[in-house]
Amino acid sequence: MTDEPGKDLAPRQPPPQPPVPHQPPLQPQPQAQAQPQAQPPAPQIDPEQLRQFQEFQRFQEYQRYQEATGQAPQAFKPHGRRWWLVVLGSRVFWRALFFLLVVFSAMWAYDNFFGRDDPGGIAQDSGGVTGPAQGLSAPAGLQGAVGMFYKHVSFADTTRACTLIYRDDARERFAQAHGASDCGEAVRKLKDQVTNVDRYQQVMFPPDMLKTPTSTRVTIDSCELTVEGGPRLGVFVVEKIGSGWVITDWSPGSCG
Structure with a gap:
């Protein structure tokens, strides 16, 4: 039996595919909630540093007040050590005091032992x-x-x-x-x-x-x-x- 001409040139049909079983749609998976992280303990504040910071804040406020009112700036005096404590703690002060005591003692000794002429007075x-x-x-x-x-x-x-x-x-x-x-x-x-x-x-x-x-x-x-x-x-x-x-x-x- 002879094949018909051109029969081999016809397109071939793909074989039928078996039916795909029905699958339910994918449901989005719930994301895990983020657990709160533990806060680190607050750092301890040095009282001296806090005092210096507050002094600096007052100084800045004082400068802004001076600029706003047009007043001449004046020296800002922070609350620090008293000046007489600084002087008493100075070695220069004690050396000068010792020197003065030596000088006055020498003058007293000279006047006491050698004396001075007193015009108008007679022993x-x-x-x-x-x-x-x-x-x-x-x-x-x-x-x-x-x-x-x-x-x-x-x-x-x-x-x-x-x-x-x-x-x-x-x-x-x-x-x-x-x-x-x-x-x-x-x-x-x-x-x-x-x-x-x-x-x-x-x-x-x-x-x-x-x-x-x-x-x-x-x-x-x-x-x-x-x-x-x-x-x-x-x-x-x-x-x-x-x-x-x-x-x-x-x-x-x-x-x-």
Whole structure:
């Protein structure tokens, strides 16, 4: 049997497939819920760091307030250590204090053992001086024995005024002439007669009295002086004893 021409050229049909059994649709699987993770413990805050942070916050707020109000910025003073605690804890402070103590101790020792000359003061007792007389460097002039006597009277300085008079009998005559029981009372009475302290303590001496004396005994009469603002104080006899001039005698003046 002969095959028909072109029969082999026809397309072939695929063989029938067996039926696929019905499957239910896939259901989405529920996702597992995330378990909450444990929180780490809160870190401990250092109180000092917290204080510094709060100070810094206040400083920032202070700066913003200054900028907003247009005020001039001022130094911000945080609450820190007190300044005196810082000073007491400084070695420099204690070294400086020790140095000052050494200096003052040396000065005190020098004055105590060697002493200083005290113009206008004389070491004395009832019999006179107990050592070299330490009077003034001149008999007359504002810094001389008589000039300083007027100055002490103007201030009622009874101690310095009376110690310039060397002898007891001269002090007694000075007190009796002014109706006083002693030299100090006489000085206080004379002070009451002073009307101008500034002028009275600046007694003017004649040029001859201001020259260097040629002898160790000089007489100065208050009548020859220019005295303003108070009474004249009589006639003084001034002598050089040791290295200074002191009043060794006194008598009332003829001019009041």
